[in-house]
Amino acid sequence: MFSNFDLDVIERSLPYLFLEGMKFTASLTLLAMSGGILFGTLLAMMRLSSFRPLWLVASGYVNLMRSLPLVLVIFWLYFLVPWIGQWITGSPRPVQVGAIASSVITFTMFEAAYYCEIMRAGIQSVSRGQVFAGYAIGLNYWQTMRHVVLPQAFRNMMPVLLTQTIILFQDTSLVYVISVTDFLGAASKVAQRDGRLVEMYLFAALIYFIISLAASRYVRTLQARIAIVR
Amino acid sequence: MNYNWNWKIFWAMSPDGQGTYLDMMISGLGWTLATSLLAWAIALAAGSVVGVMRTTTLRAAVRAASVYVEIFRNIPLLVQMFLWYFVLPELVPHDFGIWLKQLGNAAFFNAVLCLGFYTSARVAEQVRAGIQSLPRGQAMAGRALGLTPLQTYRYVLLPEAFRIVLPPLTSEFLNIIKNSSVALTIGLMEVTARARSMQEFSFQVFEAFTAAAVIYLLINVVVVFGMRLLERKVAVPGLIAAGGAGAAT
Numbered sequence: 001m002f003s004n005f006d007l008d009v010i011e012r013s014l015p016y017l018f019l020e021g022m023k024f025t026a027s028l029t030l031l032a033m034s035g036g037i038l039f040g041t042l043l044a045m046m047r048l049s050s051f052r053p054l055w056l057v058a059s060g061y062v063n064l065m066r067s068l069p070l071v072l073v074i075f076w077l078y079f080l081v082p083w084i085g086q087w088i089t090g091s092p093r094p095v096q097v098g099a100i101a102s103s104v105i106t107f108t109m110f111e112a113a114y115y116c117e118i119m120r121a122g123i124q125s126v127s128r129g130q131v132f133a134g135y136a137i138g139l140n141y142w143q144t145m146r147h148v149v150l151p152q153a154f155r156n157m158m159p160v161l162l163t164q165t166i167i168l169f170q171d172t173s174l175v176y177v178i179s180v181t182d183f184l185g186a187a188s189k190v191a192q193r194d195g196r197l198v199e200m201y202l203f204a205a206l207i208y209f210i211i212s213l214a215a216s217r218y219v220r221t222l223q224a225r226i227a228i229v230r
Numbered sequence: 231m232n233y234n235w236n237w238k239i240f241w242a243m244s245p246d247g248q249g250t251y252l253d254m255m256i257s258g259l260g261w262t263l264a265t266s267l268l269a270w271a272i273a274l275a276a277g278s279v280v281g282v283m284r285t286t287t288l289r290a291a292v293r294a295a296s297v298y299v300e301i302f303r304n305i306p307l308l309v310q311m312f313l314w315y316f317v318l319p320e321l322v323p324h325d326f327g328i329w330l331k332q333l334g335n336a337a338f339f340n341a342v343l344c345l346g347f348y349t350s351a352r353v354a355e356q357v358r359a360g361i362q363s364l365p366r367g368q369a370m371a372g373r374a375l376g377l378t379p380l381q382t383y384r385y386v387l388l389p390e391a392f393r394i395v396l397p398p399l400t401s402e403f404l405n406i407i408k409n410s411s412v413a414l415t416i417g418l419m420e421v422t423a424r425a426r427s428m429q430e431f432s433f434q435v436f437e438a439f440t441a442a443a444v445i446y447l448l449i450n451v452v453v454v455f456g457m458r459l460l461e462r463k464v465a466v467p468g469l470i471a472a473g474g475a476g477a478a479t
Contacts, residue, residue, distance in 0.1 A: 069408035071412060076443070080436070168306075209305050230365060
């Protein structure tokens with residue numbers, strides 16, 4: 001069973017796996033998280049807006065993204081982004097974007113829909129009185145949001161935002177379908193080159209498991225700490 | 231945009247010799263549904279057992295169930311897919327591994343097992359949350375009536391808990407359908423894979439992916455509608471507001 005288990009292949013490929021693969025996985029996770037939370041918050045504000053067209057656009061976008069599989073969205077944007085680039089820049093042919101930039105755009109846009117729902121719950125968890133108080137001391141909408149509502153919403157939702165980021169971290173492995181070399185992609189390349197599927201995939205699984213488990217444990221302690229403060 | 235839209239492409243014959251591109255997409259829908267439904271059966275069965283184990287007073291059962299949930303939740307679905315498809319046949323006894331590899335439709339069976347167990351961890355968490363959201367008096371009343379622990383679960387706790395977690399289970403069911411698209415990486419010809427190969431054969435990228443998106447949206451609508459009917463049908467008057475509005479999610 002494990003008689004010809006080859007640990008050496010893992011050791012040999014460690015620099016490649018982590019310096020190339022994990023570096024990309026981590027950057028993609030962080031970029032998509034920052035972008036996703038930024039756009040997600042804007043979308044949440046749109047979804048809570050009383051101005052109907054804004055509400056309609058945001059709800060439509062979020063519901064569409066949440067009903068489609070991520071794999072399909074990755075393919076969609078992989079082919080669509082060059083055309084949008086052409087449309088924006090007015091160049092005569094579709095703009096070459098490349099799989100890496102395309103995957104960053106995809107994950108930002110896709111995760112924005114999920115972060116939006118979290119931020120919407122977060123904004124709604126801030127009591128109405130806070131908003132009224134903001135207006136009463138003369139702040140406008142943006143100031144109230146910036147200085148009163150959003151800081152509290154972020155604080156309340158921090159554990160959920162981080163949990164979503166753990167899911168995002170795991171989902172980034174799906175860039176495999178457009179042949180981007182992330183951590184799993186790197187493991188898979190070594191596995192196929194050296195014919196060591198068992199070792200490489202088990203090792204990849206172990207690393208994902210350790211990182212996700214550690215992160216979710218951290219979220220749990222964070223949750224406990226926030227619960228006491230409130 | 232100077233993209234050549236050609237919606238008539240769906241009536242053109244596809245080079246795989248099985249009929250038109252439309253037939254190809256429909257056959258993809260069949261595989262998506264078959265995979266999701268079978269996997270859902272596994273997820274629901276295994277998830278309920280593991281979820282119940284986590285609420286018992288047996289320390290070993292709680293520990294085992296927690297380990298189960300953490301393993302299936304903290305490894306990306308795609309990696310699990312590869313583990314089932316590439317790694318498992320190598321780890322089992324040699325002859326059994328050969329048999330597994332030569333199995334027709336190996337991608338389908340692996341996808342079903344992988345999705346089923348992956349989702350079962352999530353279902354388990356929902357079932358556990360449902361049971362724990364019940365007042366403790368429910369279990370005590372069951373015991374006071376003289377029911378065994380098993381009977382208390384069967385006749386008191388689970389009927390209530392499942393009604394409470396029906397809305398989150400609906401979204402898990404939607405997730406399993408969406409996640410079945412990950413199985414294209416091991417060669418399952420479900421909807422997204424069909425759209426991908428249609429795009430490669432015909433170069434009509436956006437028609438193919440629009441068709442796939444429409445199929446997923448339609449499945450979503452049907453599932454949400456069906457589950458709403460189910461929620462209304464099983465609602466116990468006075469227990470949870472009709473339509474599951476008062477569910478503890």
